[in-house]
Amino acid sequence: MNQSDIVIVGAGHGGAQCAIALRQNGFAGTITVIGREPEYPYERPPLSKEYFAREKTFDRLYIRPATFWAEKEVTFRLGCEVVRVDPEAHELALSNGETMAYGKLVWATGGDPRRLSCSGADLAGVHAVRTRQDCDLLMAEVDDGIRRVVVIGGGYIGLEAAAVLSKLGLEVTLLEALPRVLARVAGAQLSEFYENEHRAHGVDLRTGVAVEGLEGDGHRVTGVRLADGSVLPAEAVIVGIGIVPAVGPLIAAGAAGANGVDVDEYCRTSLPDVYAIGDCASFACAFAGGDVMRVESVQNANDMASCVAKALCGDEQPYKAFPWFWSNQYDLKLQTAGISKDFDASVVRGDPASRKFSVVYLRGGKVVALDCVNLVKDYVQGRKLVEAGAKVDAERLADPDVPLKELL
Numbered sequence: 001m002n003q004s005d006i007v008i009v010g011a012g013h014g015g016a017q018c019a020i021a022l023r024q025n026g027f028a029g030t031i032t033v034i035g036r037e038p039e040y041p042y043e044r045p046p047l048s049k050e051y052f053a054r055e056k057t058f059d060r061l062y063i064r065p066a067t068f069w070a071e072k073e074v075t076f077r078l079g080c081e082v083v084r085v086d087p088e089a090h091e092l093a094l095s096n097g098e099t100m101a102y103g104k105l106v107w108a109t110g111g112d113p114r115r116l117s118c119s120g121a122d123l124a125g126v127h128a129v130r131t132r133q134d135c136d137l138l139m140a141e142v143d144d145g146i147r148r149v150v151v152i153g154g155g156y157i158g159l160e161a162a163a164v165l166s167k168l169g170l171e172v173t174l175l176e177a178l179p180r181v182l183a184r185v186a187g188a189q190l191s192e193f194y195e196n197e198h199r200a201h202g203v204d205l206r207t208g209v210a211v212e213g214l215e216g217d218g219h220r221v222t223g224v225r226l227a228d229g230s231v232l233p234a235e236a237v238i239v240g241i242g243i244v245p246a247v248g249p250l251i252a253a254g255a256a257g258a259n260g261v262d263v264d265e266y267c268r269t270s271l272p273d274v275y276a277i278g279d280c281a282s283f284a285c286a287f288a289g290g291d292v293m294r295v296e297s298v299q300n301a302n303d304m305a306s307c308v309a310k311a312l313c314g315d316e317q318p319y320k321a322f323p324w325f326w327s328n329q330y331d332l333k334l335q336t337a338g339i340s341k342d343f344d345a346s347v348v349r350g351d352p353a354s355r356k357f358s359v360v361y362l363r364g365g366k367v368v369a370l371d372c373v374n375l376v377k378d379y380v381q382g383r384k385l386v387e388a389g390a391k392v393d394a395e396r397l398a399d400p401d402v403p404l405k406e407l408l
Contacts, residue, residue, distance in 0.1 A: 003101035004032035004075070006312065007092065009082050010108030010246075011035025012044060014278035014301035016063045018106050019074045021309030031074045032100065034092075036081040036109075037131060040066055045298060048129045048160040049328050052139065053167065058132060085253040087271040106308055107250055107261065107269070107276040108301070111243030116152070120214025125221040125236045129161055130243075138236065146235040147171055150224045152211055154181030156327045158240035159194060163329040166201050173204040173232055175224070180207055186336075187346045189359050190371050194329070197355075201330060245280040245294065257282060260294045265318035267308045275311075277304035287323050287368070287386070288339045295339070297325050322387060335379040338369030338386035349378060350400040357400075358382065365391045381405040 006022065008015045011033050019031050035041070042061040050056040069076060077094070084093035085105070092100040113128035115121055125146075127138045142165075149165050151158045154176030162174045176183075180191035198205045210227035214237060223231040245260035256262045256270040260282040267275045267283070278301035282294050303321030310317060325336040332355065343361035350357030358378040361369040366389050372379040381404035385392065392407045 001091075001099050001101055002032075003030075005029030005103045006031050006106065007100060007102035007104075008033045008106045008108055009092070010110060010278070011037065011039075011041045011076065011078065012108065012110050012278070012301065013041070013063070013298050014108035014110070014305045015106070016041035017302045017305035018108060018277065018309050019069075019072070020064070021306045022312065023072045023074070025309055025313040025315070027309070027313050029103070032077060033074060034077045034080065034082060034094070034100070036079070037133070038079045039132060040064075040069065040076065040078070042132065043298075044130075045326075047132065047135050048157055049164065051132075052129070052135050052161070053164045054139075082249050085249045085271075085274075087253050087274065090273065103273065104312055105271075105274045106305075107247070107274065107280065108278050108305070109246035110279040110301075111245045111260075111296075113239065114242045114244050116211070116214070116239055116241070118211060118213040120216055120221065121239075123214055123216040123221040124219055125216075125234075126214065127236060127238050129157055129238060129240060138238070141236055142168065142170070148233055149173070149236045149238065150175065150232055150234040151238045151240060152224070153238075153240035153242070154178070154205075154207065155184070155240055155242065156182070158238065159198065159329055160327060161238050161240060162198060162203050162205075163201070166198070166203050167330070171204075172202070173206070173234075174198065175209045175211060175226075176205075176207045177210050178207065181205070186340065186371055187343070187359055187361065189346065189348050189352065190334075190373075193352045193357075193373070197330065197332065243279065243296065245282075247276070247280050250274070250276070262292070266311055266316055267304050267319055275308045277301060277308055283319065285323070285339065286320060288341045289363070291341065293341070295323055297323065299324050322383065324383070333374055333376075335372045335376065336369065337372075337379055337383045338367075340369035340371075343368055345394070347394055347398045349398060350375065360397055362392075362394075365394075367392055367397075378404055384408055 041063040080096045113130045148171045151174040165172045213225045215223040247261045260280045261276045263281045279296045307319045327334040340361040345362040347360045356374040358372040367385040370382040
């Protein structure tokens with residue numbers, strides 16, 4: 001039987017950072033990383049941005065070169081996944097039929113793209129944007145001459161994909177079932193701004209639109225049928241409606257969890273010697289008022305990984321990392337600090353028409369989050385307001401000539 005002192009399941013940002021941090025903190029035992037894809041760990045965010053736009057080649061996305069992992073004596077088992085966890089025996093069953101024994105287990109699998117449940121969802125030409133293979137397949141179709149693409153979902157993945165496709169000269173329609181884009185993660189001011197931007201760049205953006213099904217020619221998608229009976233012609237469809245946490249084997253083994261797998265303040269699951277990090281881990285987030293939630297970001301995956309690595313090396317400290325996010329669309333750089341969940345007021349700094357402004361979110365008069373568009377200074381200074389839970393004067397906050405650092 002194969003065995004390793006620490007087995008990390010998932011070769012994304014969190015899994016890679018955990019292996020790196022273990023060696024940085026002096027762990028001398030054996031480390032094995034199990035990854036479903038055939039690739040060594042690579043950066044995911046550029047897939048829907050620079051990589052898809054052909055601004056970066058894939059070799060520039062690797063988190064570390066293969067030689068690094070060999071030097072650090074980190075073993076990779078790529079192209080396979082864990083199908084069963086035996087927490088009592090501390091054993092894993094792999095999809096290739098092998099068994100792996102572990103001393104400690106770190107679950108860093110992230111999530112799988114949420115699929116459409118309507119008819120036609122399995123037709124060729126229906127894409128997710130989660131892996132290199134997803135993007136390569138879509139890029140090949142663009143190279144083959146497809147022109148009309150429908151993007152389903154007005155979250156960041158859908159918007160970023162629409163921006164790139166629009167820049168490539170394709171005819172893009174974006175559909176969002178809710179009344180506005182980014183409805184789950186941002187205020188109405190930011191939603192309106194991005195809707196206007198995409199429309200100005202030629203995207204046919206429609207909100208409050210329900211998809212009833214996909215139509216095809218028996219093999220490939222040819223259109224998207226809406227709830228009103230109309231059909232939008234489509235040579236390809238991109239589905240960006242969120243992810244499903246990849247935690248099936250852990251839950252089947254008895255781990256607690258509903259939306260992902262539950263972890264405590266040290267990223268420990270309810271199973272002995274099993275930790276979980278990143279997009280699949282649900283925890284009480286201090287920056288969301290203590291609500292139990294998953295945070296889907298590279299920052300969260302990396303910081304949780306470092307927290308677990310330190311704990312496994314004897315330096316156990318609760319996870320309290322500051323949440324931040326970003327999105328690149330067209331020439332717009334959005335930087336988000338904090339989590340705006342359950343905000344009760346928002347203040348706009350600057351003029352959105354200038355394409356350089358911030359939206360500050362408040363709860364009980366305290367700053368809980370900021371969305372900063374092309375405004376790095378607000379982002380840097382605003383982070384400190386969020387970290388301090390600063391109570392601020394709304395009138396001064398709204399004045400873009402008042403530096404945020406003066407409100408601390």
